[in-house]
Amino acid sequence: MNEPLIAPSILSADFARLGEEVDNVLAAGADMVHFDVMDNHYVPNLTIGPMVCEALRKHGVTAPIDVHLMVKPVDDLIQMFIDAGASYITFHPEASEHIDRSLQMVREAGLKTGLVFNPATPLHYMDYVMDKIDMILLMSVNPGFGGQSFIPGTLDKLREARRKIDASGRNIRLEVDGGVKEDNIGEIAAAGADTFVAGSAIFKKDDYSRIITDMRERIAEARSA
Numbered sequence: 001m002n003e004p005l006i007a008p009s010i011l012s013a014d015f016a017r018l019g020e021e022v023d024n025v026l027a028a029g030a031d032m033v034h035f036d037v038m039d040n041h042y043v044p045n046l047t048i049g050p051m052v053c054e055a056l057r058k059h060g061v062t063a064p065i066d067v068h069l070m071v072k073p074v075d076d077l078i079q080m081f082i083d084a085g086a087s088y089i090t091f092h093p094e095a096s097e098h099i100d101r102s103l104q105m106v107r108e109a110g111l112k113t114g115l116v117f118n119p120a121t122p123l124h125y126m127d128y129v130m131d132k133i134d135m136i137l138l139m140s141v142n143p144g145f146g147g148q149s150f151i152p153g154t155l156d157k158l159r160e161a162r163r164k165i166d167a168s169g170r171n172i173r174l175e176v177d178g179g180v181k182e183d184n185i186g187e188i189a190a191a192g193a194d195t196f197v198a199g200s201a202i203f204k205k206d207d208y209s210r211i212i213t214d215m216r217e218r219i220a221e222a223r224s225a
């Protein structure tokens with residue numbers, strides 16, 4: 001099992017102080033920055049684009065930036081985020097006309113890539129591209145907004161995704177996003193996730209270090225049980 005990674009979603013950060021917020025959450029022990037891109041078309045919200053990713057790099061952020069594209073179509077923005085300094089680029093299979101080609105674009109640029117599955121999206125989209133993905137992201141809420149409740153059926157879906165990853169023999173990260181909190185992160189880890197996106201659970205707290213440490217402890221407890 002991969003070492004667990006905590007990826008705060010900057011969707012819940014104070015955008016007026018974004019550089020400082022990202023510095024603070026990384027100094028508090030976060031492993032990477034989860035960067036939610038929404039187009040008010042594929043999802044009913046509008047957020048940030050490649051200029052903000054580039055600005056974070058210019059600000060001095062060296063940690064991995066995990067770009068989650070909630071846009072349709074995806075290919076133009078993939079290229080822009082490659083140029084802007086993304087580390088991971090994940091997208092929804094329904095948002096690409098040519099999933100294999102979109103994955104290939106990211107890989108040829110030397111970045112890590114992956115597919116994102118909404119709560120009702122079946123996992124079979126990954127079946128013929130397992131050799132081209134580094135991450136599978138299961139949405140545990142319907143995408144578009146922070147602060148929603150974790151959909152419990154995601155736990156079974158995580159177990160199913162974990163079986164597929166293990167059967168592939170490849171080192172693919174299993175990320176979960178939506179409603180991840182300190183009181184459910186243990187069972188999410190036990191279901192097979194190794195990469196944990198949390199927005200409001202971290203950014204709505206005063207002490208980022210305490211919540212990230214608490215999350216790590218609960219993951220470790222779940223793994224040793």
Ligand SMILES: O=C(CO)[C@@H](O)[C@H](O)COP(=O)(O)O
Pocket residue numbers: 009011012034036068141142143144145146147148177178179180197198199200201
């Ligand atoms: O992509 C999304 C929502 O579409 C997420 O990354 C949210 O930003 C997670 O927020 P919390 O549920 O952790 O508050």
